[in-house]
Every structure is written in structure tokens, then in C-alpha cells.
Amino acid sequence: MRQKYKYGFHDTITPLYHTKQGLSEAVVREISAIKQEPQWMRDARLRALAVFNKKPMPTWGADLSNIDFKKITYYARSSDKPAHTWGKVPKKIKTAFERLGVPEAERKFFAGVGAQYDSETVYHHIQKDLEAKGIIFTDTDTALRTYPDLFKQYFGTVVPVGDNKFSALNAACWSGGSFIYIPKGVTVDLPLQAYFRINKKNMGQFERTLIIADEDSDVHYIEGCTAPVYTTDSLHAAVVEIIVRPRARVRYTTIQNWSSNVYNLVTKRARAEQGALVEWIDGNLGSKTTMKYPSVFLAGAGARADILSVSLAGKGQHQDAGAKVVHLAPDTSSSIVAKSVSFGGGRTSYRGLAQVVKGAHNARIKVRCDALVLDKKSRSDTYPTIKAAENNATIEHEATVSKISEQELFYLRARGFSETEAASLVVSGFFEPLAKTLPIDYAIELNRLIQMEMESSIKTA
Amino acid sequence: MSLIIKNLTVVADGKEVVKNFSLTIKKGEIHALMGPNGSGKTSLCSAILGHPSYRITKGDILFKGASILGLRTEERAQLGIFLSFQEPPEIRGVPMSSFLRTVAKTHTKEKAPDTMKQVTMHSEKIGLGPHFLDRSLNEGFSGGEKKKSEILQFIAAHPRIALLDEIDAGVDIDSLDAIARILKKAASQGTGILIISHSARIFKRCAPDFVHIIEHGVRIASGGRSLLKKIEAKGYRKKS
Numbered sequence: 207m208r209q210k211y212k213y214g215f216h217d218t219i220t221p222l223y224h225t226k227q228g229l230s231e232a233v234v235r236e237i238s239a240i241k242q243e244p245q246w247m248r249d250a251r252l253r254a255l256a257v258f259n260k261k262p263m264p265t266w267g268a269d270l271s272n273i274d275f276k277k278i279t280y281y282a283r284s285s286d287k288p289a290h291t292w293g294k295v296p297k298k299i300k301t302a303f304e305r306l307g308v309p310e311a312e313r314k315f316f317a318g319v320g321a322q323y324d325s326e327t328v329y330h331h332i333q334k335d336l337e338a339k340g341i342i343f344t345d346t347d348t349a350l351r352t353y354p355d356l357f358k359q360y361f362g363t364v365v366p367v368g369d370n371k372f373s374a375l376n377a378a379c380w381s382g383g384s385f386i387y388i389p390k391g392v393t394v395d396l397p398l399q400a401y402f403r404i405n406k407k408n409m410g411q412f413e414r415t416l417i418i419a420d421e422d423s424d425v426h427y428i429e430g431c432t433a434p435v436y437t438t439d440s441l442h443a444a445v446v447e448i449i450v451r452p453r454a455r456v457r458y459t460t461i462q463n464w465s466s467n468v469y470n471l472v473t474k475r476a477r478a479e480q481g482a483l484v485e486w487i488d489g490n491l492g493s494k495t496t497m498k499y500p501s502v503f504l505a506g507a508g509a510r511a512d513i514l515s516v517s518l519a520g521k522g523q524h525q526d527a528g529a530k531v532v533h534l535a536p537d538t539s540s541s542i543v544a545k546s547v548s549f550g551g552g553r554t555s556y557r558g559l560a561q562v563v564k565g566a567h568n569a570r571i572k573v574r575c576d577a578l579v580l581d582k583k584s585r586s587d588t589y590p591t592i593k594a595a596e597n598n599a600t601i602e603h604e605a606t607v608s609k610i611s612e613q614e615l616f617y618l619r620a621r622g623f624s625e626t627e628a629a630s631l632v633v634s635g636f637f638e639p640l641a642k643t644l645p646i647d648y649a650i651e652l653n654r655l656i657q658m659e660m661e662s663s664i665k666t667a
Numbered sequence: 668m669s670l671i672i673k674n675l676t677v678v679a680d681g682k683e684v685v686k687n688f689s690l691t692i693k694k695g696e697i698h699a700l701m702g703p704n705g706s707g708k709t710s711l712c713s714a715i716l717g718h719p720s721y722r723i724t725k726g727d728i729l730f731k732g733a734s735i736l737g738l739r740t741e742e743r744a745q746l747g748i749f750l751s752f753q754e755p756p757e758i759r760g761v762p763m764s765s766f767l768r769t770v771a772k773t774h775t776k777e778k779a780p781d782t783m784k785q786v787t788m789h790s791e792k793i794g795l796g797p798h799f800l801d802r803s804l805n806e807g808f809s810g811g812e813k814k815k816s817e818i819l820q821f822i823a824a825h826p827r828i829a830l831l832d833e834i835d836a837g838v839d840i841d842s843l844d845a846i847a848r849i850l851k852k853a854a855s856q857g858t859g860i861l862i863i864s865h866s867a868r869i870f871k872r873c874a875p876d877f878v879h880i881i882e883h884g885v886r887i888a889s890g891g892r893s894l895l896k897k898i899e900a901k902g903y904r905k906k907s
Contacts, residue, residue: 612720614756619740620716620749621820622773635760635803 224282229275231255234378237281241347241381246358254367254377261371267557268495268526273469278441280379280412336394342387343398346414349385356387360418364447364475364503373473376412376445383413383444388423388454397426397459397645415446419454419482426457428645440468442493448476450484452506457485461648463492463655466522470496480506480535487643490517490525491655499557501530504538504566511540516640518633519552519584520659528589530559533569533599542573545640547633549580549660557589562599569596575605578636580629630657668694668731670715670748670828670859675726677707677714677884684710686884687725692828692859697850699875699895700863703903707884708863709753712830716740716750730828745773747827751817751834753863757805763816764800770823778825786822793818793845810837818846821853828859835869847872867899 225233234255238248263270336343342353350357367377388394419425442464450456456476464470470493476484486500502511517525525548531540546554554577562569577586588605610632618628634641634653641649670692677685685707692698702708714721715728717740727734735743744750758766771782790800795815805813814834821829831850835843850873854860862869870878870892878894880887880903887903888894 611756614758616713616716616718616740617752617756618758620744620752621770621824622741622744623769624739624741631761631766632758635758638760638803 224279227277227279229255229258229278229280229375229379233280237379237381240281241350243350244354247350250362250367251378251380254374257368258371258374258378261368261374264371264497267497267555268524270469270471270495270497273441281381336398339392339394340389341392341394342385344385346383346385346416347381349416353385353387356418357385357416360416360447360449362447364449364477365445365473370473372443372471373445376414376443376473380412380414380445382411383415384417384427384429385415386417386425386427388417388419388425390420390451391422392420393424394426397428399428411440411442411444413444415444417446417448417456417458419448419450419456421451421453423451423454425455426459428459428648429461440464442468442470442472444472444474446472446474448484450476450478450482450509452480452482454479455483455485457487458500459487459489459644461489461491461644461652462496462498464496465492466494468493470498472496472498474498475501475503476511477503477505478509478511478538481508482506483510483512486511486513486515486529487640488513488515488527488529489640489652490515490527491652491659492523493525494522495524495526497526499528499530499559501532501559502540503532503534504540504569505534506538507535508537509535510538513540513542514640514643515542515544515556516637517546517554518637518656518659519546519548519554521550521552524553524555526555526557528555528557531561531571532559533562533566533571536565536567536569538566539570540572542571543639544573544575545578545636546576546586547578547580547636548584548586549629549633551581551583553585553587555587555589556605559591560593560601560603561591562594562596562601564595567596567598569594569599569601571599571601573601573603576636577605577607578633579607579609580633626657626660630660633660668827668857668859669729671727671729672711672715673727673729675711675714675728676724677710678722678724679710679720683724684721684884685714688881688884688886689726690861690879690886692861694827694857694859695854696859696877697854697873697875698859698861699870699878700861700881701865701878701898701903702881704865706881708881709832710884711881712750712832712863715743715830716748717743744824747774749821749824749826749829751814751821751829751831753832753836755805755813755817757803757807759803759806761804762800763802763804763819766804767800767819767823770820771825774824774826782823782825786819789822789845789849790815790819793842793849794839795819811839811842814838815842815846818849822849826858828861829853830861830863832863833865834862835864835866843868844872867895870895 225236234251238251365373367374448456478484484502488500490496500513504511511531513529515527515529517527519525528544529542542558544556548554556575560571560573575588579586586607590603592601594601615628618631633656641652672688672690675685675688676683700708710721714723723736728736730746767786768783771779775782793815805816850860874892879889
């Protein structure tokens with residue numbers, strides 16, 4: 207079957223309003239003014255802009271030299287206010303989401319859907335039982351207006367403004383994203399889910415997500431990204447901050463399938479307090495270049511981190527992904543599993559940090575990287591950094607690079623599978639640890655995407 | 668439905684591994700192919716299925732009256748030629764059960780549900796119970812378990828011609844009896860079978876119609892079952 211990139215359409219919606227291309231103090235002030243933000247947020251944006259301007263482009267990872275900050279629109283919105291019911295969502299936007307299957311997904315599996323269209327969330331629906339439990343699940347702009355104290359207490363506490371060039375960029379011009387607060391002792395039974403999509407030529411998307419899981423609470427958040435294909439480069443620089451209070455657990459799942467022109471430079475970080483558990487599941491399938499290292503600061507005794515990073519890089523793609531764990535307290539443990547597949551000239555890198563600071567006794571860290579390289583044109587590298595200031599830390603690091611052997615392919619072809627089917631089967635099998643953490647519809651879509659990627663790669667080989 | 672191997676010469680790594688080899692396997696026949704290690708048995712099978720590392724420099728392979736040399740491996744498989752591997756690879760993350768279902772669907776089309784019933788029934792008989800079907804294809808299987816996995820794939824594929832490369836290696840006696848019954852039944856339903864083995868164990872349970880001996884890539888002898896006894900008594904080499 208011949209298929210074009212499934213979500214490679216874009217709609218003819220003209221944003222109601224957008225700033226002119228390029229970033230300046232005036233643009234940042236304009237964004238803040240449109241949003242009628244409090245002074246402290248405007249000041250924070252301006253401070254962030256100064257940091258962004260001062261920091262050099264990072265050169266230690268993927269090639270970012272083609273990003274032209276002057277050609278990016280930093281703010282756009284397609285309707286005036288976030289809509290809270292499906293019925294109020296503008297029709298054109300609804301049509302686009304229906305093509306992505308959002309309503310079905312909501313009906314079947316998920317408790318709430320926050321969908322981001324252009325820079326601002328236009329649809330946010332919170333099911334009644336969430337509200338009844340005191341759970342806040344809204345877009346970040348609304349949260350700033352509605353819950354100013356809670357917002358100010360946590361915003362920027364895990365990823366400070368000056369953390370890195372792209373988190374500073376986000377802090378200067380953020381718009382949209384999800385805000386979640388789970389009260390003490392509350393368990394959210396079904397995953398909360400959000401879809402993201404870029405839908406304006408050359409438009410940057412700078413959503414900001416803030417999750418606070420109060421003591422003894424439990425939540426799983428899923429974001430899935432699909433984006434239309436454009437010919438010019440797009441930039442996605444999101445920031446995700448998660449505060450996990452004592453004994454709470456947060457699982458954050460991302461399936462990123464940006465179109466092949468997007469620079470995906472995301473800062474994701476969680477702070478785990480005493481006895482808390484953070485689980486990052488990070489699947490990177492799309493984009494031109496991704497640099498993303500979900501991090502956990504294990505700040506309380508007995509805190510745990512479990513990170514699964516999975517990436518797939520085809521022709522023209524570089525997935526520079528990995529994870530960071532910083533053990534700040536005693537008896538903390540972390541596990542990182544990174545799996546990558548490169549094919550058709552694609553490149554994957556594992557970049558990771560495992561750090562134990564002075565006083566963090568009996569830390570346990572386990573890192574495992576498996577790379578599958580499908581052909582000679584493709585490449586995989588590992589850049590692990592280990593820093594241990596305590597000698598009673600247990601740190602294990604294992605890395606393997608494998609190929610699909612001629613024998614495996616021959617075996618599967620001798621069972622009647624085509625070369626494409628055989629390769630997809632092996633790659634899907636390799637990704638099975640990711641697939642089994644996902645709701646069934648995601649898992650099926652993941653396998654479909656892998657098959658499509660393999661088809662295009664073998665056709666162009 | 669015959670598979671006709673005609674004066675076949677196969678080159679791998681610059682060496683002739685099969686030389687001027689001829690053999691015809693007809694519908695429902697069971698052939699035994701024996702020979703010392705490195706005599707070209709596995710190379711012959713690989714060449715019949717079109718392994719990219721095995722180049723055919725002379726001769727032809729015909730199936731259903733037409734040459735299959737221009738066909739890809741999967742096309743040969745889809746025509747109904749099955750190869751059971753001497754050393755089946757492990758494919759992690761691919762569950763046995765769904766793999767077998769896909770094989771059944773590819774090869775037996777609308778009859779796949781019936782085929783799968785056969786697979787499930789026999790999986791118990793050869794001692795690969797349901798918990799094996801939940802596991803990844805061949806992953807962590809013992810040598811004998813891998814052979815049993817091959818037999819289940821054989822049932823799922825329901826082939827016209829089956830080349831079974833050391834299907835008996837590492838298999839316990841009870842399971843070997845079950846495998847022999849499966850093969851005899853398949854032959855009675857028309858599958859032409861070539862069994863490669865070092866050992867007479869399998870042939871005592873699944874008597875071949877023809878026996879061939881290969882050495883240094885050359886077929887040095889052929890005959891009926893009586894040849895098996897000679898080999899057992901004297902080894903492969905004719906005393907000259």
C-alpha cells in the first residue's frame with residue numbers, strides 16, 4: 207500500500223491574530239499584553255528574553271545552524287477564547303481533529319482532552335468526575351488567570367528561566383500547554399490526554415506544561431503530537447515542569463510525530479520528593495531534529511525515576527534523545543532504558559546524565575541503551591555522562607548496538623514476508639517495551655507508523 | 668507440483684558449495700538427504716529459497732514447471748516452498764501467536780482459522796504449550812524448542828514442498844514421534860518433503876521413499892531405504 211505521510215495535511219485556517227515574524231522586546235510585551243497577564247509574568251518573560259539573547263546556540267548536540275529565529279512567528283491564535291465544550295470548537299478546527307480521531311479517543315479511553323491548535327488551546331474539556339475530585343486540568347493561560355497563587359508558587363521552579371537557550375525562549379513567549387493539579391491522595395484512573403499540532407507555516411510552538419501532583423496522588427498524562435508537513439522549518443520549543451510531592455506518582459507519556467521539517471527542542475524535567483515516583487515514557491518518531499532528555503531530580507529520600515526513551519530516525523532525521531537523573535537524596539533509585547532505531551541514513555544519539563551528589567547515599571542507577579541500525583548509511587552514538595560524588599552508589603551502564611542480520615531477514619522472508627514487512631516486524635518487536643506501556647489505540651498507531659516509515663525507507667533505498 | 672533441481676551449482680564466499688546437483692521431489696514423497704558436516708546440505712536449501720549470499724552459477728530450479736530463479740525469497744515461500752532452519756534466529760518482541768497467525772493468513776488465506784486450530788492442537792502435542800505462544804518468536808528457546816517452533820510454522824504455512832534442515836536436532840523422543848506423525852500426515856496430503864539429518868532416529872519414525880548422500884557439494888549416492896542401513900553400518904564414505 208502506498209501512503210503519503212498520514213497526517214501530512216494542513217488546513218486553510220487563518221489565525222485570527224499573530225505577531226509579526228521575529229522576536230523582540232516589543233513582541234514579548236505584545237504577547238503579554240494580549241493575554242492581559244500580571245506584571246510578574248511580563249517581567250519574567252522579559253528576563254527570559256534577555257537570557258535567550260545572551261546564551262549562545264548549543265553546539266554540543268545536534269546541528270541547529272539552520273534555525274532562523276527572525277523567520278519565526280512567536281505568537282498566533284485562531285479563536286478568541288478557549289472553548290470548554292466540544293460544541294463550541296470552531297468547525298474547521300473540529301474537522302481537522304476529527305481526521306486525527308480525537309473525539310473517538312476521548313469517548314473510548316480518556317478522561318479529558320486538551321487540544322492545542324496553533325499557539326493557544328481552543329478546546330478544553332474537563333469531565334465532571336475530574337472536577338468533582340478537585341482535579342484541575344486546563345490550558346496554562348487559563349490557569350494563570352484562574353489559579354494565580356498556585357501558578358506563581360510552582361511556575362519556573364523546576365526549569366528556571368535561565369536553564370538553557372530554548373527553555374529561555376519558551377519562558378519569553380510561551381503560550382498554551384496543559385496545567386494539571388492533582389489534590390492530595392487523589393488517583394486519576396484514566397490517562398489525561400492532550401493532542402498538539404502545528405498548523406501555521408514557520409510558526410513556533412512554545413507550549414508550557416505544569417503538572418503538580420500533591421502528596422499521595424497518582425496521574426498518567428499522555429501527549430501525542432502529529433503535525434502537517436511544511437516545506438520550511440518549524441520550531442517546537444516546549445517546557446514541561448512536573449512537581450511530584452511526597453509519595454505521589456506521575457507517568458508522562460509522549461508520542462512525538464512531528465513532520466520532518468520540525469526542530470523539536472524540548473526541556474522536560476520533574477522534581478521527585480520523598481518516596482515519589484516519576485515515569486517518563488518518551489517516544490520520538492518524527493521531526494527533523496529532536497533534542498530531548500527527560501530529567502528527574504530525585505530530591506527526596508527514597509524517590510524513584512523510571513525513564514523509557516525510544517526513538518526512530520529515518521532519512522534526514524537526527525534524534526538526539528536520552529535522559530538525565532540527578533540523585534540529590536539518599537536511597538534514591540533510577541532506571542533509564544533507551545532504545546533507538548536508525549535507518550535510511552537517519553541518525554540516533556543517546557545522551558544521558560547519571561549524577562549522584564554528595565550526601566545522596568546508597569543511590570542506585572541502571573542505564574541500558576539498545577540501538578538498532580538497519581543499514582550502512584545510518585548511524586548511532588552513545589554519549590553517557592556519569593558523575594558520582596558518593597562511593598556507595600551503584601551505577602550500571604550497558605549499551606548494545608545491533609543490526610538486523612541478513613539471516614533474520616532471510617528467515618522472515620522465507621516465511622512469506624516482504625523485505626518491508628520483515629523490517630517492520632523486527633523494528634516493532636524492538637519497540638515492544640514502549641508499545642506495551644501504551645493504550646491499545648496508541649500501540650496500534652505506533653505499529654502502523656513504523657510500517658509506513660519502513661515502506662518509505664525501503665522504497666527510496 | 669514437483670520441485671526439480673537441475674544440475675545446480677551454487678557459489679558462496681567464492682567457493683562452489685553445491686556442484687552439479689540434481690534432485691526431483693514429487694508430490695507426497697519423502698526424501699532423506701544425508702551427509703557429513705559442511706557437505707552442502709544447508710547451502711542447497713538456502714539456494715532453493717534464494718538467500719542473497721548464495722549465487723547460482725549453473726543449472727536451474729523448477730517448481731510447478733517454471734523456473735523460480737527470478738523470484739524473491741518471499742515469492743518462493745508464497746508459492747508453497749517452506750524451509751525449516753537449522754539455526755532459527757530469535758526475533759524479540761514478536762509474539763509467536765501473532766506471528767503464526769500471520770503466516771497462516773499469508774499461506775492458507777481464508778482457511779487460516781482452520782490452520783490455526785491445527786497449530787494450536789499440535790503445539791500441545793509436541794510440548795510447546797500456550798505459554799510458549801505468548802513468548803517472542805524463538806527468543807530464549809532451547810535448540811529443541813526452536814525446532815518445535817519451526818514445525819508449528821510448517822503447519823501454519825501448509826506448504827507444497829518442505830525442506831527440513833535438521834528438524835530432529837535436540838528434540839526429545841516423545842516430541843520426535845509427534846513430529847514424525849505430523850510429517851507423515853502432511854506427505855499423505857501431498858506435501859513433498861526433504862528431510863536433512865545426521866541421524867537415523869528421525870528416519871526410523873518417518874520412513875523416506877528415497878535417500879541421497881551428499882559430500883563436498885556432490886550427490887554421491889541415491890537409493891531406497893536400504894541405503895540408510897549401509898550408512899549406519901559403514902558411514903557416508905563408500906569404501907573404495
